[in-house]
Amino acid sequence: MEVGFLGLGIMGKAMSMNLLKNGFKVTVWNRTLSKCNELVEFGATIGETPAEVVKNCKYTIAMLSDPAAALSVVFDKDGVLEQIGSGKGYIDMSTVDPETSTKISAVCTGFCPYPQAITSKGASFLEAPVSGSKQPAETGQLVILAAGDKALYEEVIPAFDVLGKKSFFLGQIGNGAKMKLVVNMIMGSMMNAFSEGLVLAERSGLNPSNLLDVLDLGGIANPMFRGKGPAMLKSSHSPAFPLKHQQKDMRLALALGDENAVSMPVAAAANESFKKARSMGLGDLDFSAVYEILKASKE
Amino acid sequence: MEVGFLGLGIMGKAMSMNLLKNGFKVTVWNRTLSKCNELVEFGATIGETPAEVVKNCKYTIAMLSDPAAALSVVFDKDGVLEQIGSGKGYIDMSTVDPETSTKISAVCTGFCPYPQAITSKGASFLEAPVSGSKQPAETGQLVILAAGDKALYEEVIPAFDVLGKKSFFLGQIGNGAKMKLVVNMIMGSMMNAFSEGLVLAERSGLNPSNLLDVLDLGGIANPMFRGKGPAMLKSSHSPAFPLKHQQKDMRLALALGDENAVSMPVAAAANESFKKARSMGLGDLDFSAVYEILKASKE
């Protein structure tokens, strides 16, 4: 199978490498073209521009750093739009940060011409944000949240099977971003529940390390508690997922709930604690830093 | 090693059987003595009364159904108190339901004479509630939350090693119950976070089954979501842990937080949703039934 690949950042490089190692013919492009060289050693072809990649490939995957980049490769000179057309498929796997979510929502409601532009040219489009970071990208263990053109989804399953441990087709455009928001909302509430428990344990005369151990042996054991708990107890919150981004996702999830008249009191309470953390200057730390807000005491 | 064992309900029978199979000499007693017979086949000795068991054994473990039973075997005629004394150890592993928690707290503050009575006789005492139900009891996979006499804890570790996959010594009497409350509080908040997410997914046009799958592949995957999620989506909430008990545990955990001036807005919000569920007549269903409250809509 032959695919184009736009964007060779940390994620994109790992993903295109994976495709190459699994026998795909890959035409790569990156804004800084020199980044393509390492992939050429593994058999990749270079496309000079996004337009050229799209011209040469039936399917083009994009994995770009942010919404601006995602829009730029499509609309700018020598961009995707110049060559996209009937019979071609475009798959945007760019990470769904909150800004992208907004953008994609906007897309759905017609404010932004991006996939419309692509589909109006007769091509098919798939949004396919992923869950998972560098390591899962390298090992093909991503979770792929695809939405848009079902036929295109089925055609590119061979690529998704290489890139991820699991892919989902979630329906109409926007559903990938929505799914990500729902997951992150649950995660944010859980982080608050966890932090409250740790603080309660400490202040009630229990050893919070024991709590971590007890939790990890029971029915609510999960990788997040296991991975972040010990660092939290040392007040170490180096940012894997910055608190300000988590809070934005909570806000967007609550906004989605508002649209659909869904009352979510726990998420709302969690959001207010994240906001408090932001106002106390913790927004750039990991979202586990909400623990510091709950712990603060002068007693 | 030789131990007495009081109470052969579902849990007690499985636990004493485990001890026998692992080479312990066990003297058993049960209110309905006929229940002892099956264990005799595996080598157990019968004690006619709690007093007799205590007389014959250096260490006596109790695993009783409720606080009333736990108090009764100690204080009633032919009870533990009649034979307990210097050099003997008493380990109460009765399940910490919310009522027991209250009782044990009361014990700590001197309202209730139970362990005091035991220690005033010169014996040593350990509370050791467990996390885990029938199956972990049968397979020796319980988690043991012990508190009280440290020396006694160390002496009975061989028994705990047989009964549980892990045991903790948590300090002074009451800490076992407190730890259970903290864990259950986190669990209750998580159940609310999970339910809110499921409802948000449904009302936003996502397939909530997909959400279950996506959650189970990520950093917050946990046995509770995996185990209860599919049934919840079918509005099936057969009671493993009744909602009214979960809500009582939330209340007691919040009260513990109040004592120690710990602000826990997410737990407080979760508690109010559980209370709403109670007021809507869902208290006897599984605590996952809070999902129904969040889902209720006329739109």
Next chain:
Amino acid sequence: MEVGFLGLGIMGKAMSMNLLKNGFKVTVWNRTLSKCNELVEFGATIGETPAEVVKNCKYTIAMLSDPAAALSVVFDKDGVLEQIGSGKGYIDMSTVDPETSTKISAVCTGFCPYPQAITSKGASFLEAPVSGSKQPAETGQLVILAAGDKALYEEVIPAFDVLGKKSFFLGQIGNGAKMKLVVNMIMGSMMNAFSEGLVLAERSGLNPSNLLDVLDLGGIANPMFRGKGPAMLKSSHSPAFPLKHQQKDMRLALALGDENAVSMPVAAAANESFKKARSMGLGDLDFSAVYEILKASKE
């Protein structure tokens, strides 16, 4: 003093009448011109179009029903823009419903060319939403929340003194709408606090009518509790301020808080109860209907 007046709905008619009775020369315009006649009897002059009013008057006040109307009188053919210019002042007193708030915010951030258009013509602009409905409009008892051009504000104080019992100059454009949102947020939280108290009284065996009386004699007595309480106890919620609009205001206030990193857990909790009420189909009733949600019980 001479003023133009655009819009003779319930509010605008009462306000322009007030101006006339207090000796102002008023040139009136209304989309349905026949509505002007009654005012002519009291001495008003008719302007055939918004443009004509602006041409003839140094100051023009607009009091229109909604944002669409407010924009239309400015931008449409024969609109304000055609005659507005240096030395003239335009005062938009249209009621700040949530949509207008949004619009006015948009104005501030440049999405919408409305006051910019006016000020770019060399004229000065004031937003001046009011608090108070029909009766205060008739009796000159409005509260005026003005923002924008300070000099213009001072020039038109004689008119504001007639129209309102009090006017405020709140600074830059948008502050009028923001002030309204803050007030409505406090009001929404109070309505929830009040409703929770009424339900608690009823379910605890107290007579909630007694609670109304006790409240009205104490330090938190206020016109809203007094005015709405008795109807609420009869589950009568005829819409003075529809719940769905109150909830939108809560959402917008919370969004304003989010922008400024202000944690507001009580407002957030109140908002979720309003959302629940919306989802149960109570959005078109008065916002006091949140009481029904809190009261709902099967016990």
Next chain:
Amino acid sequence: MEVGFLGLGIMGKAMSMNLLKNGFKVTVWNRTLSKCNELVEFGATIGETPAEVVKNCKYTIAMLSDPAAALSVVFDKDGVLEQIGSGKGYIDMSTVDPETSTKISAVCTGFCPYPQAITSKGASFLEAPVSGSKQPAETGQLVILAAGDKALYEEVIPAFDVLGKKSFFLGQIGNGAKMKLVVNMIMGSMMNAFSEGLVLAERSGLNPSNLLDVLDLGGIANPMFRGKGPAMLKSSHSPAFPLKHQQKDMRLALALGDENAVSMPVAAAANESFKKARSMGLGDLDFSAVYEILKASKE
């Protein structure tokens, strides 16, 4: 009419003086008897002991500083119990602080023999906590929340008419304290709503003094906002009602809600903010100090 009066603290002195001025014959007693002298000048008779007062008067009112004092005058040597009996009435108007509430609740459930003791002697009993402090006591403007014996209530109405601007008969013993809790819960939530609004105003670029003025002109204007607002903006929180007592009342009101399965998310959120304030060392300040918690920011 002739009444006994036990307790001449700030409240008791003002109240008994009021009775004297309105033509009542009053027999007074105080632990420090010298405090009686001033009242003697106005016509009071001194009783040497509570027992003597009760012996000489058909009705005896008590207004004592705390539950310990309230119990002491009844049960101690020379106490009320020694002379109370058939045909006599005892009215305890001692202020309902949270401790008294608890005590009175205990009374109802039989833990404490206090009114039972009185009624078992054939006498009748009324709890009648008041709302209002020194000044309303002096001017006869208290609000009286009576509960217990209805016939006794009706007999002593002439006294209540002198002492209060309004008295309520609320049914069974405990209802006076409950009513006070419900009112204080609403008040606590309102204080949070108000504080959140003030902080939002400040951080959104509005002048919070303007907000105070706008609020005071509208439908939610109330004495508490008017009285406390200006001091709050100066971070002045001299304790009229200490935050830790307000928080205890919130907790007790929430506990009352829990008993009756009433979900109160706004009160619960307010309680958590008060708890945070307590943990930050603000418990002895006025309950308006919750504003400081909401305001705290490093941005």
